[in-house]
Amino acid sequence: MFRNYQKLYTINNLSINQNLAGLQSVRWRRKPRWLPTAPSKVFKVPERHVLPYDEKIEWQRLNNNYRTQVNSIRRYLIKEVEERQKMFELQETPADEEAEFQRCFVMNQEWNQEIAKGRISRVEGENEKRREEILLNLEKRKQREEVILHHVEERVKLEKDVAETFITRETVDRAIEIALANPVDFNYSIDTNGKRSDIVEEQKSPENL
Amino acid sequence: MPTYELALMLRTMARPELVSTLKRTTDSIFSRGGFLRKLDFLGDKTLPYRIHKNSQKHFTGSAFVVTFDVPPKCISDLMEEYSRDVDVLKRQIFKIEEPSNAECLLGDELQPPAYRKEVIQMMKVAAKGQKEKYPQNTGLKYYPFQK
Numbered sequence: 001m002f003r004n005y006q007k008l009y010t011i012n013n014l015s016i017n018q019n020l021a022g023l024q025s026v027r028w029r030r031k032p033r034w035l036p037t038a039p040s041k042v043f044k045v046p047e048r049h050v051l052p053y054d055e056k057i058e059w060q061r062l063n064n065n066y067r068t069q070v071n072s073i074r075r076y077l078i079k080e081v082e083e084r085q086k087m088f089e090l091q092e093t094p095a096d097e098e099a100e101f102q103r104c105f106v107m108n109q110e111w112n113q114e115i116a117k118g119r120i121s122r123v124e125g126e127n128e129k130r131r132e133e134i135l136l137n138l139e140k141r142k143q144r145e146e147v148i149l150h151h152v153e154e155r156v157k158l159e160k161d162v163a164e165t166f167i168t169r170e171t172v173d174r175a176i177e178i179a180l181a182n183p184v185d186f187n188y189s190i191d192t193n194g195k196r197s198d199i200v201e202e203q204k205s206p207e208n209l
Numbered sequence: 210m211p212t213y214e215l216a217l218m219l220r221t222m223a224r225p226e227l228v229s230t231l232k233r234t235t236d237s238i239f240s241r242g243g244f245l246r247k248l249d250f251l252g253d254k255t256l257p258y259r260i261h262k263n264s265q266k267h268f269t270g271s272a273f274v275v276t277f278d279v280p281p282k283c284i285s286d287l288m289e290e291y292s293r294d295v296d297v298l299k300r301q302i303f304k305i306e307e308p309s310n311a312e313c314l315l316g317d318e319l320q321p322p323a324y325r326k327e328v329i330q331m332m333k334v335a336a337k338g339q340k341e342k343y344p345q346n347t348g349l350k351y352y353p354f355q356k
Contacts, residue, residue, distance in 0.1 A: 162246075165246075167235075167244065167245035167246070168244055169239045172239075173228075176228055180228070182250070183252040184249050184251060
């Protein structure tokens, strides 16, 4: 029977190679719980474990001591809790409660006042700081706008100077004529100074002078 | 209005037709409140590849560069209008940007690595993560500090 179940609890190497080389055992295998007792163990009665007499007496003594101590501690704690509960109930008259509330209220008021003082001074400081910051930002913005305005004015001035050369609907005919008459070619190289390398300036020879 | 540059390739035509096409092209800029700064003719060019337009094959064209100012929202309209023009083979509009005043740092970059600012910075960063090394000649048979 066990052999039948062994098939279940082993990984057979794809069942292709049936020899033992492909057999891999699963560790910690055990008889499944639903299997009946093995035939060899059916009539086996396990021996009862018997403590020696002395040891048994000693064990009982220790156990009794332990149980007694635990019980006493438990009772003591229960008693203490009950007493405390009684004391608490005695204290809780309406007048006492009111007095306690007043005490807490006054204390809370004091704390609030202390914190309020600190808060007022802090908020004042913060407001002052913020005011300064805003003023500074306004000043910065003014400067920035001035710079931008300056740039814009410069640009406008520049454009006004160049405006005469702009081609409009009226002058486009002439511009087209000029452009068609003078084809340009940007396909040239420049040297490191940005000058065209294909145009060589004529040097005046001494004979021509 | 920003300045734009129109690279224009017109089909090869006789002079009067070319002039009228150019007038038409520039007129669409004027009608949108723009104006031209420059009009350059780059000559009749052989196209780098055959362009097929309106059931015709084109191998040559007249190249123009038009520098103009126009409100930015009109650019797509212009592109669309030129795409419908039968005489325009190719067109593209570029925005002209002011050249940046970048400093030339080639001299610094050509220096040996140890003198380059970037490398010096990198060495500093690398040195931060490393432990201090103590000399080995303490006379002991073992390294007394934590490795």
